[in-house]
Amino acid sequence: MTSERGVDVVAAAAAAAVKEIPDLAVELVGDPAVLQPQLSKVDGLGRLTLHPAGQVIGMDEEPGQAFRAKKDASVSVAMRLVKDGSAQAAVSPGNTGASTIAATLVLGRLEGVRKPAILFTVPHGHGHTCVLDGGAIVDGKPEDLLLSGIMGSLYVQEILGQANPRVGLLSIGEEEIKGNEQSLAAFPLLKQSGLNFIGNIEGRDLFKGHCEVAVCDGFVGNIVMKTAEGLASMINAEIEKSIRRGNFLVKLGGLLVKPAFADFKRRINKDEYGGAVLLGVDGICIISHGSANQTALKNALRLACNCVRQDLTRKLRGKIGLQLPTASN
């Protein structure tokens, strides 16, 4: 209900996802009068159903107030389906604040978690850097940055299978003395944490693969995420425009290089991920943009499936608190 692209795009994305992923079933949560006509138009292979919810939280609503006022909001109903076990994961393409609050209050937090964090990825030359937080914790405390480091590190170890992940603190200079009040206070916490902390990193280092996990406040992380998406989209569009406007030889060249660019273009395309993982809640929740298109939504469903298959929640449960300093427990 919260997609800015319309319910038809969501129904088409769900239909595409069940076709690609054999054991996936999707429940669309929202107003049956709106959803049913769209569902009838797509071939859901019998694995596409709807679950009624009478209310919607809009992009312009204050998340906390809206969550409390609208008990029957689609995002809250979706989280309750995960809580009661009738769904294994929720995918929310709407108000990030409302999705985070609904997930936190309905699913509950894992032990040791003060606030859940959003993990998103940016590409580098030979893989991806995990960045958190992507917008759940704005004006966070230094301890929230430590927690992001711990959760990101666990995610890389347990889900991506990479031992001893390097953790960097996103700042405005490599030197320990550079940063803002928040990052300067988080630095010693990360240094003493037992994580494989490599110190401050700068924006450009995200694209060099210097560390597997980059930690920052949700305000900064959300802007970094959208800056990277916006620039990559603009560059893609400009490359295509340059070829389209070129003479015959340029157009021919464009055709010839196309296969070589395919893999790389796929890697920098934001729609390839489609969503970010909310870490620290007791259940699986994928946060997608309100503006996510059909490909992005389909891939957000795929990401949710992967987290379920990897048993994300069980793998994090009980491990976060162990890495926090005793005083914070």
Next chain:
Amino acid sequence: MTSERGVDVVAAAAAAAVKEIPDLAVELVGDPAVLQPQLSKVDGLGRLTLHPAGQVIGMDEEPGQAFRAKKDASVSVAMRLVKDGSAQAAVSPGNTGASTIAATLVLGRLEGVRKPAILFTVPHGHGHTCVLDGGAIVDGKPEDLLLSGIMGSLYVQEILGQANPRVGLLSIGEEEIKGNEQSLAAFPLLKQSGLNFIGNIEGRDLFKGHCEVAVCDGFVGNIVMKTAEGLASMINAEIEKSIRRGNFLVKLGGLLVKPAFADFKRRINKDEYGGAVLLGVDGICIISHGSANQTALKNALRLACNCVRQDLTRKLRGKIGLQLPTASN
């Protein structure tokens, strides 16, 4: 002296700049024993000289302390050359904090300026967006964001010649209620300012040309600047790698598309600008990266020349305070 690339790169950049720009003369400020041998190696056309300075502020030094302790630091000496009129502009490829403090305390601030701000640009499909602050004002007050909006707006009008520039506040959602404490407090100040304020913008909007000026805290802006630089460099490198690794047809295609990409690649290349303008000081100061290469340094010198030709300081003088609310004056 502060370049991480070495004095030879700085000397070569200065030599290249005087060759390209007929009426430019460059004074390299620093240790004669280090600079003279490099100067002798390049052809400065008689317009490349050195000015002695006995100290250097390193990247890892606390800027305020270092500025006070090292009276003969190259950055301070360079600013004094501007202050006393023997130079028309300073270009500093070093510690951003130290450059900002030296410029502020030696040149002084323009009327109405609490703290100067760094203006940098990011490319969009049909031009550039000016973003400030790029790292001079970290943990700034809401009033600093208003001042950045005023100075950026004046720069676009007076230097780029575009009337009524649109000003956006960089945040994590378009809605007025979205942001962090700092941006939420800055929003009403910008709204009531008389600037052509279009409200919140998101990271991706920087690359869409939705506004001519984007305003943010220096911590956020510095990370955005380096994120954009890092991603653009990575994409350039990956495109070249894809072509290099491709078969004969891909390599041929690469040759054919190359001329069509040239203009675009130039626009997204960070070295094309080479520096950012420090606005709000009473003199012209260009801040460049410590890691700036020869092309970047040459273009930073070119940017300095343009600001001198455009008479930047005179055009801003007396106009900033007029746009501030009376209470802040």
